[in-house]
Amino acid sequence: MPQRKSSPKRAAPTQLGRDVPWPQSPEEATLERVPNPHPDKLYLTRFTAPEFTSLCPVTGQPDFAHLVIDYVPRKWLVESKSLKLYLGSFRNHGAFHEDCTVGIGDRLVKFLTPHWLRIGGYWYPRGGIPIDVFWQTGQPPADIWIPDQGVPPYKGRG
Amino acid sequence: MPQRKSSPKRAAPTQLGRDVPWPQSPEEATLERVPNPHPDKLYLTRFTAPEFTSLCPVTGQPDFAHLVIDYVPRKWLVESKSLKLYLGSFRNHGAFHEDCTVGIGDRLVKFLTPHWLRIGGYWYPRGGIPIDVFWQTGQPPADIWIPDQGVPPYKGRG
Amino acid sequence: MPQRKSSPKRAAPTQLGRDVPWPQSPEEATLERVPNPHPDKLYLTRFTAPEFTSLCPVTGQPDFAHLVIDYVPRKWLVESKSLKLYLGSFRNHGAFHEDCTVGIGDRLVKFLTPHWLRIGGYWYPRGGIPIDVFWQTGQPPADIWIPDQGVPPYKGRG
Amino acid sequence: MPQRKSSPKRAAPTQLGRDVPWPQSPEEATLERVPNPHPDKLYLTRFTAPEFTSLCPVTGQPDFAHLVIDYVPRKWLVESKSLKLYLGSFRNHGAFHEDCTVGIGDRLVKFLTPHWLRIGGYWYPRGGIPIDVFWQTGQPPADIWIPDQGVPPYKGRG
Amino acid sequence: MPQRKSSPKRAAPTQLGRDVPWPQSPEEATLERVPNPHPDKLYLTRFTAPEFTSLCPVTGQPDFAHLVIDYVPRKWLVESKSLKLYLGSFRNHGAFHEDCTVGIGDRLVKFLTPHWLRIGGYWYPRGGIPIDVFWQTGQPPADIWIPDQGVPPYKGRG
Amino acid sequence: MPQRKSSPKRAAPTQLGRDVPWPQSPEEATLERVPNPHPDKLYLTRFTAPEFTSLCPVTGQPDFAHLVIDYVPRKWLVESKSLKLYLGSFRNHGAFHEDCTVGIGDRLVKFLTPHWLRIGGYWYPRGGIPIDVFWQTGQPPADIWIPDQGVPPYKGRG
Amino acid sequence: MPQRKSSPKRAAPTQLGRDVPWPQSPEEATLERVPNPHPDKLYLTRFTAPEFTSLCPVTGQPDFAHLVIDYVPRKWLVESKSLKLYLGSFRNHGAFHEDCTVGIGDRLVKFLTPHWLRIGGYWYPRGGIPIDVFWQTGQPPADIWIPDQGVPPYKGRG
Amino acid sequence: MPQRKSSPKRAAPTQLGRDVPWPQSPEEATLERVPNPHPDKLYLTRFTAPEFTSLCPVTGQPDFAHLVIDYVPRKWLVESKSLKLYLGSFRNHGAFHEDCTVGIGDRLVKFLTPHWLRIGGYWYPRGGIPIDVFWQTGQPPADIWIPDQGVPPYKGRG
Amino acid sequence: MPQRKSSPKRAAPTQLGRDVPWPQSPEEATLERVPNPHPDKLYLTRFTAPEFTSLCPVTGQPDFAHLVIDYVPRKWLVESKSLKLYLGSFRNHGAFHEDCTVGIGDRLVKFLTPHWLRIGGYWYPRGGIPIDVFWQTGQPPADIWIPDQGVPPYKGRG
Amino acid sequence: MPQRKSSPKRAAPTQLGRDVPWPQSPEEATLERVPNPHPDKLYLTRFTAPEFTSLCPVTGQPDFAHLVIDYVPRKWLVESKSLKLYLGSFRNHGAFHEDCTVGIGDRLVKFLTPHWLRIGGYWYPRGGIPIDVFWQTGQPPADIWIPDQGVPPYKGRG
Numbered sequence A, B, C, D, E, F, G, H, I, J: 001m002p003q004r005k006s007s008p009k010r011a012a013p014t015q016l017g018r019d020v021p022w023p024q025s026p027e028e029a030t031l032e033r034v035p036n037p038h039p040d041k042l043y044l045t046r047f048t049a050p051e052f053t054s055l056c057p058v059t060g061q062p063d064f065a066h067l068v069i070d071y072v073p074r075k076w077l078v079e080s081k082s083l084k085l086y087l088g089s090f091r092n093h094g095a096f097h098e099d100c101t102v103g104i105g106d107r108l109v110k111f112l113t114p115h116w117l118r119i120g121g122y123w124y125p126r127g128g129i130p131i132d133v134f135w136q137t138g139q140p141p142a143d144i145w146i147p148d149q150g151v152p153p154y155k156g157r158g
């Protein structure tokens, strides 16, 4: 059995470690948060979600994206299983690329009130031309370290 | 049927979702715009267009380029199908590399009045020496996030 | 002035070294050939054409491809400027991906009667799904060396 | 207007060039086929589908895959829009990785009776360990050219 | 709820979908198997396990490896959660690189009696020199497709 | 025999050059330090540790990470064998990704009191979504050179 | 015939579109310039010249380099054919790496009086150690966009 | 303490786990071998040695190489520390590239009498032109698996 | 001073280790050879020459290529400095791509009478379309190992 | 014979163009310098040395590194053959990674008194963990251009 380290008391996540039905829309999804174990330090946490899919609001056809979310936690960390379920809830939801990307960032900001957050949405091409969307909440705090997201550019062929 | 999200009322695009003949010149092409769903946020939208081709104004021979357009919308987003048709309209149009690249950026700026825009034109080599053209409208707003366009340099062989 | 090497007498190409208007269709294009300087040796010549474009025969929209042609010359080499003009002549011509790729290979085979030929057509994605077409005239001669064409697979994003 | 090439008469596809609702299951999807324009030639056609998603049949959670399909047509080509709709129809369908991949290959074989077909399914990792599935209908015809699918191996991090 | 596809009756895995303590040694680990859904077809399944670690039998220091396992199932598929637990059971087990790699392959062969199996062990460097171990059960069946494992070679620096 | 350079007197490391049993927990591990040979110069030292593993504090399952530590030494360098043993001591220790990464950085800071330190933790994906953690002690000294850590982003497949 | 766009009147280049003998030394080469079509805009033009060769002034042996030139035009653009001829004129000219690279940049600055210019010379290794030379005319204007030249570092082998 | 697996009895290596002075020439180096733990199986072991250096026999200048050794053990495995010391013994030894590479392979063959062995020597460039040397003992046994060594080709610059 | 290994007596190269003026044409260049130190073994030697340049026989403009030469020596090795001088002698020599590549291979075959030889010529693009030329002397001996030359394909841009 | 350009008078290097025995220690090595041909311009010169090796001062075992040195010359350039000999002189010299890297930089600074200098030492891994050392003489002059050294991070395997 692993040696459990004593850690800050956490609000018990309600979805972690048990079977949870997939939420059918972003509205149905419940984000959860746990206390930041290092609230006295400014650090950046990055989630890479290469398995995002939603629907085009006009045609209903599937859209796909690779999302990268960076944030500097204040009091809370997002609980990662609840984030996975939230992102999965867009599966049958219709929204434009710009709306979707900025909207996810916005909901996380409201829920976590982090020091800073940014989201990059790297969408698969439609009509030969992919769209990328990049949003951040403003200038990052002066003392943090923010590596490039490093997603390679779209190339066509050859 | 997808679940349509309530979104800001949009000027109905006239070319989206129906058959549109390809415009025969940039002058014939009609750019269209839709309202920015997040006008209160500074974010960057990137279009990657690896399928650009025009003609050399002197010899009439085809030229090819990989274009990347970044902008920070104010009130408007460019409607992506109209952008595709506009870019396609250069197919039989003659213009120099520098003129073409900066000209496309300029027309988008006039049409969208974004907070900021830049365009990178990565042209296929002629005479063994490719030309790249990079233009932006000035210093970007202080709070936005602008990833590198990341197009690899030309290498010759080996 | 360079030191000109004595070489086999060549049928003088009619398009090389002078201004030639771009042919408006494959039918108008004139392929030319020059004598193989090493007809006693089995070797492979590869042309890489990353600047191919044609039109969709149904919708008229532009299609783009990266083409690679390998052949083992018998009596003739294709004159490279005439090949460039021939490939450029598809610019306003409508044909399906499979038809276009195999058709170009077929015309070269009829014109050059090489020992062997193959053509790879790597098309830019439509509807999120690119098509590649690979044709060869049969088993290559036993003694030749045929490196992989090495075009990287399509990847989507991320 | 593009210059339409005379081509073999085709069974008119019923879904191409018009709005088609997305099929809700593989059973509802209708594959369509068009005549092979070069039935006298052995060539390979490759479809790369980086936007595949299905559901785990046990937990209902989304699974993602990058699929590559190679075949040597006999009398028929698969119509590409119908293929896209068929692949999209797995979105809310539950099946195991091995079943899904081999099953798609099998249905195409029954529908197209090609000279040869293979399918590679490159699945996103679950539990830190991705699964790849590779199936072909047997030894390929001796005279065709079959490039490697070239999908890079999974790497973890670093 | 996903639409469950009717599938072959399976021996119910005893570890899937519930909390299982990590086995403390390979001997304690229980591999499980499920029926091959396509026993009439020769196809290859690949597991990539970039998270393997064991101990040096002489010094007790940790060793790390990236493992890739390919097999052609006959009647059985290995149940992937039980494979993950089995691989994880080497965490505190001491064995040499060659022994470990070939031994894992051997146990799977005895348990699954596949048509064919191979395992590649790509070990992290010790003393500046990494060891790779490659084993297969003999010549693969003639009709299957076996892509390269494609793990890049070790490079040192620069 | 090599020509030993005269160097600053060092506190003799107690673990270097002899057999040391692996510490069973971070608490048992003894970090050691040696005098900085260039205390008058601001330079950066980078350790890359691609062989890190710990346990999930909730489920006890193994977690893996690629760690990169950068610091600007003041009076002390960390002795590298003791660092290796310290990192290895997390093998059977349970802690969350954020806690683990920032905690290692914190302990080094307390032990070395460097001018500046940062740590990047690049964790292998769980649930399809990897987490990266980036922490630094604040703004780096103005005159130092800090190259990017250059770890490639997670990509999923394809 | 292409549709010629009306453009600013240009000083007719004397070498473009006709046969020009290769200049035998940099002194014999004639650079030419054409009016900047967008003199009101600050943009950057990049020339990549992977086919540069000169001679070692001491031993007479050939040297090779990959050159990248970036500049922000004021009134003039360099005419690209004349640039190609100028660079080719170093073929039998002897000069050191640093001299050659900075000298080319300097001549362009004097000829074009651009807002800003830089040149990167990436030389092939001699004695196992390649030299790169980087020069710019000073701080670039505040509002322009200057992508990295992105030439990969030299690596030796492995 | 790790759990030691019972393994075949080994000739105790005399250099492993203790301080050994570096041999000053290949003749002074002592290769050692241990019993093959799987003598009933045909498998391949690969050593990658990116840290090889020797001297030019004519000029005495240092030469560098990246070596990759593949072999199929019969009764013996080479003990890896003794191999490291043997390779290190070329440090002050003069020999040509071809001689060195083939000679190392030859000595291992005589010492281990493996089923099969090959060695690839990838030498750093001299005079702008690197040499690679590839030797194997003949056709490999029919049933083994031999992945490509995958060392990238030399590229010069750009 | 290095320890000189006793080696087979060599025909003393006349150009090695002293200043040699660059030959002004291939005819003036003197290839030299030294005895094969392992004439009893079939091994392959590869020369990579990324610094090749010649002139176009029609226009006199410079052409550039990356050449890779593989051969299996019989009695002789080519002395590498003489090879470098020979390749450098094409600098002011005019010949077509196919002629040049196959001609160099042919001269080496006549001079060395190797068991087998091949040459790959990877030429820089002209008119947007590069040419590669691949020649070998026939089927290689059955027992040798011939790695791929691995030169990446030409890509255009993006 | 090449056309020698008139250049600034140089202190005649004493080691260039003649046979020089390899110095046996850094103390024996003689660095040489030549006048900067462009003393009025601020430019950066980069040396990449992938062939560095020294000895561990404690165990005497060989260490390897890839070094990159950047400097902005004032009055002097380092003569490159003398630099090569100086770096080669560490072959049998014992020193720690940090000492070695910063020491080389320091000696060059004292010898050349450049405007600015930095050195990156990328060392091959020991104990699975490579060390990189980065030193610069302080803030670089405001007007120079300093590209990233771009050495890829260490990766382990997979």
Ligand SMILES: [Ca+2]
Binding pocket: A097, A126, B080
């Ligand atoms: Ca869209």
Ligand SMILES: [Ca+2]
Binding pocket: A155, A156, A157, A158, B050, C050, I155, I156, I157, I158
């Ligand atoms: Ca391209």
Ligand SMILES: [Ca+2]
Binding pocket: B097, B126, G080
């Ligand atoms: Ca041009």
Ligand SMILES: [Ca+2]
Binding pocket: B156, B157, B158, H155, H156, H157, H158, I050, I066
């Ligand atoms: Ca090259």
Ligand SMILES: [Ca+2]
Binding pocket: C096, C097, C126, D080
């Ligand atoms: Ca199509």
Ligand SMILES: [Ca+2]
Binding pocket: A050, A066, C156, C157, C158, F155, F156, F157, F158
């Ligand atoms: Ca992806």
Ligand SMILES: [Ca+2]
Binding pocket: D096, D097, D126, E080
């Ligand atoms: Ca599964």
Ligand SMILES: [Ca+2]
Binding pocket: D155, D156, D157, D158, E050, F050, J155, J156, J157, J158
């Ligand atoms: Ca890894």
Ligand SMILES: [Ca+2]
Binding pocket: E096, E097, E126, H080
């Ligand atoms: Ca070992």
Ligand SMILES: [Ca+2]
Binding pocket: E156, E157, E158, G155, G156, G157, G158, J050, J066
């Ligand atoms: Ca290296």
Ligand SMILES: [Ca+2]
Binding pocket: A080, F097, F126
């Ligand atoms: Ca976690």
Ligand SMILES: [Ca+2]
Binding pocket: C155, C156, C157, C158, D050, D066, F156, F157, F158
């Ligand atoms: Ca993908």
Ligand SMILES: [Ca+2]
Binding pocket: E155, E156, E157, E158, G156, G157, G158, H050, H066
């Ligand atoms: Ca190396």
Ligand SMILES: [Ca+2]
Binding pocket: B155, B156, B157, B158, G050, G066, H156, H157, H158
């Ligand atoms: Ca190059």
Ligand SMILES: [Ca+2]
Binding pocket: C080, I097, I126
């Ligand atoms: Ca040519």
Ligand SMILES: [Ca+2]
Binding pocket: F080, J097, J126
């Ligand atoms: Ca050390």
